[in-house]
Amino acid sequence: MSLTVVRGRREVLHGLDFTIPVGQVTGLLGPSGCGKSTLMRVLVGVQAGVSGTVTVFGEPAGSKTLRHRIGYVTQAPSVYDDLSVAENLAFFARVLGVDKAEVARCIETVDLVDHADDVVARLSGGQRSRASLAVALLGNPSMLVLDEPTVGLDPVLREDLWTTFHELADTGVAVLVSSHVMDEAERCDRLLLMRDGVFIADGTPTEIKEKAGVDDIEQAFLAIVRGEAA
Numbered sequence: 001m002s003l004t005v006v007r008g009r010r011e012v013l014h015g016l017d018f019t020i021p022v023g024q025v026t027g028l029l030g031p032s033g034c035g036k037s038t039l040m041r042v043l044v045g046v047q048a049g050v051s052g053t054v055t056v057f058g059e060p061a062g063s064k065t066l067r068h069r070i071g072y073v074t075q076a077p078s079v080y081d082d083l084s085v086a087e088n089l090a091f092f093a094r095v096l097g098v099d100k101a102e103v104a105r106c107i108e109t110v111d112l113v114d115h116a117d118d119v120v121a122r123l124s125g126g127q128r129s130r131a132s133l134a135v136a137l138l139g140n141p142s143m144l145v146l147d148e149p150t151v152g153l154d155p156v157l158r159e160d161l162w163t164t165f166h167e168l169a170d171t172g173v174a175v176l177v178s179s180h181v182m183d184e185a186e187r188c189d190r191l192l193l194m195r196d197g198v199f200i201a202d203g204t205p206t207e208i209k210e211k212a213g214v215d216d217i218e219q220a221f222l223a224i225v226r227g228e229a230a
């Protein structure tokens with residue numbers, strides 16, 4: 001059954017049907033307030049007011065058995081300012097019951113080895129995002145849900161992060177990345193374009209552009225919206 005979510009008194013997701021494939025980076029793109037974070041909260045099992053059937057690796061979203069299989073990074077930094085990167089990772093590894101050896105692996109994956117002993121408060125915004133991502137990688141999740149992970153980062157850091165997302169997808173992880181900026185679209189293997197709580201397109205960037213008869217995703221988004229309004 002399709003996914004519908006009511007927040008407060010308003011329905012914010014209206015009957016969505018979708019799958020998130022493993023081994024790919026799926027972009028969830030749409031304007032601010034269209035429902036991207038809500039959809040992500042449903043997948044990790046923390047959203048109330050949900051109707052419909054949402055399964056992740058064959059289990060109902062939010063099942064206890066999925067706890068270690070999903071890594072989630074929200075828009076708010078999820079690391080402690082007064083601990084170093086390594087101390088943060090060691091702390092969360094203990095909380096999650098994950099092997100200590102994981103700490104070094106995750107720090108390496110996000111390329112923070114040179115800053116492992118730096119206190120988070122002294123890191124740049126991009127490095128802080130990487131530290132949050134490293135926490136989400138503890139326990140080797142099969143699915144990564146990343147809510148606007150590249151917001152506010154400079155182009156070089158954004159490029160590096162996208163490379164990391166693809167490397168993770170290449171190991172078989174299902175990577176879901178949200179963004180409200182359409183220029184991130186081309187970096188995704190597949191896109192779910194969202195507006196006002198519905199999907200207006202679902203496909204590869206090339207498929208979506210071809211179908212809309214334009215050569216960039218922002219134009220495709222506008223063409224689809226105008227087409228729907230017509």
Ligand SMILES: Nc1ncnc2c1ncn2[C@@H]1O[C@H](COP(=O)(O)OP(=O)(O)OP(=O)(O)O)[C@@H](O)[C@H]1O
Nearest residue numbers: 007008012030031032033034035036037038039180
């Ligand atoms: N706690 C809440 N209670 C009621 N409504 C909410 C709540 N949080 C968000 N909403 C509403 O749900 C809708 C979807 O919000 P959501 O945060 O999912 O959008 P988004 O696409 O992630 O936006 P952004 O890109 O700004 O993060 C919005 O209309 C918002 O006003």
